[in-house]
Amino acid sequence: MKTKQTSQTRRRLIQTAVASLCTLGALGGVQAQQAWPTAKPIRIVVGFAPGGTTDVMARSMGAALSEALGQTVLIDNKPGASGNVAASEVIRAQPDGHTFLVAPTSFETANPFLFKQTISPAKDLTPVAGVGKSQMYVVVNQQSPFKDARELVAFAQKNPAKLSYTSAGAGTPPHLAGELFKQSAKFFAVHIPYRGAAPALQDVLAGQADFVMDPGIAFPHVRAGKARMLAVAGAKRSAFFPEVPTLSELGMKGAELDIWFGMWAPNGTPPEVAARMASEIGKALTLPAIKTRYEALGAEPVGLNNADFKNLLAAETQQLSTVIRDSKISID
Numbered sequence: 001m002k003t004k005q006t007s008q009t010r011r012r013l014i015q016t017a018v019a020s021l022c023t024l025g026a027l028g029g030v031q032a033q034q035a036w037p038t039a040k041p042i043r044i045v046v047g048f049a050p051g052g053t054t055d056v057m058a059r060s061m062g063a064a065l066s067e068a069l070g071q072t073v074l075i076d077n078k079p080g081a082s083g084n085v086a087a088s089e090v091i092r093a094q095p096d097g098h099t100f101l102v103a104p105t106s107f108e109t110a111n112p113f114l115f116k117q118t119i120s121p122a123k124d125l126t127p128v129a130g131v132g133k134s135q136m137y138v139v140v141n142q143q144s145p146f147k148d149a150r151e152l153v154a155f156a157q158k159n160p161a162k163l164s165y166t167s168a169g170a171g172t173p174p175h176l177a178g179e180l181f182k183q184s185a186k187f188f189a190v191h192i193p194y195r196g197a198a199p200a201l202q203d204v205l206a207g208q209a210d211f212v213m214d215p216g217i218a219f220p221h222v223r224a225g226k227a228r229m230l231a232v233a234g235a236k237r238s239a240f241f242p243e244v245p246t247l248s249e250l251g252m253k254g255a256e257l258d259i260w261f262g263m264w265a266p267n268g269t270p271p272e273v274a275a276r277m278a279s280e281i282g283k284a285l286t287l288p289a290i291k292t293r294y295e296a297l298g299a300e301p302v303g304l305n306n307a308d309f310k311n312l313l314a315a316e317t318q319q320l321s322t323v324i325r326d327s328k329i330s331i332d
Contacts, residue, residue, distance in 0.1 A: 047086030083107030095268030130304025216298025
């Protein structure tokens with residue numbers, strides 16, 4: 001009898017041990033699946049060509065993220081349609097935490113109201129975090145008769161359609177900032193779109209147009225005395241030119257628009273992965289090397305956590321959809 005009971009006890013112990021091993025093995029498998037990042041490189045897709053603000057921001061962060069996460073971070077430039085080409089690429093990617101998009105917020109907050117498109121960024125992608133911003137400035141050449149923004153507006157109000165302004169292109173943030181400026185100050189100026197901020201600035205410096213809504217590339221010309229900065233088209237004064245007033249300070253309320261940049265992930269990306277990425281971005285933006293790279297662009301390494309980033313996107317969508325509608329802006 002004792003022998004039979006002992007045998008049964010041994011069998012139960014063995015069965016329990018086997019079950020425990022199986023459970024541990026299963027948990028180990030789950031933990032292995034949840035480990036991030038894996039040996040697979042992380043890809044950051046950028047919707048603009050190498051060398052631009054978005055690209056430099058992505059590469060600066062990519063180096064810091066690679067070190068922090070212990071994994072290779074690749075920058076993949078997919079320019080076209082103001083960021084829509086890159087967005088489509090990320091929408092189709094596997095949501096495994098190894099593909100992200102870095103772009104100006106305007107691809108979500110303005111593009112859907114400007115382009116005939118099949119994607120809906122607000123529905124098709126998941127916001128991760130804000131990664132920085134740059135301001136925009138009202139800039140004239142040194143020979144301009146206007147010493148401040150009030151003089152420019154007063155002249156434009158008395159001389160309708162006499163002034164013209166340039167921007168980086170139809171529907172770009174500088175263009176939309178220009179329209180907000182016109183609406184808030186109640187004047188008219190002819191918009192001349194260019195294919196990039198550099199040629200838009202050059203024609204103002206050459207006297208071919210009266211002012212430009214500049215995203216920061218005019219800094220060297222202002223410092224060299226070849227251009228004059230009349231105002232900041234943002235909510236606060238520039239850290240680079242603190243003596244220059246904002247349009248709001250000059251009584252032109254509603255013209256505030258900064259160019260924000262952010263990161264998105266494919267829908268279905270594990271929330272814990274997106275949260276970890278947002279945390280690492282926040283840490284990266286405090287690094288002196290990142291600050292130096294951003295300052296060279298006229299940008300600020302200001303991060304936004306997930307909640308604040310979503311709030312920014314919602315507010316900016318409301319603001320830009322309204323100005324696009326009111327100004328009847330469209331792009332074929």
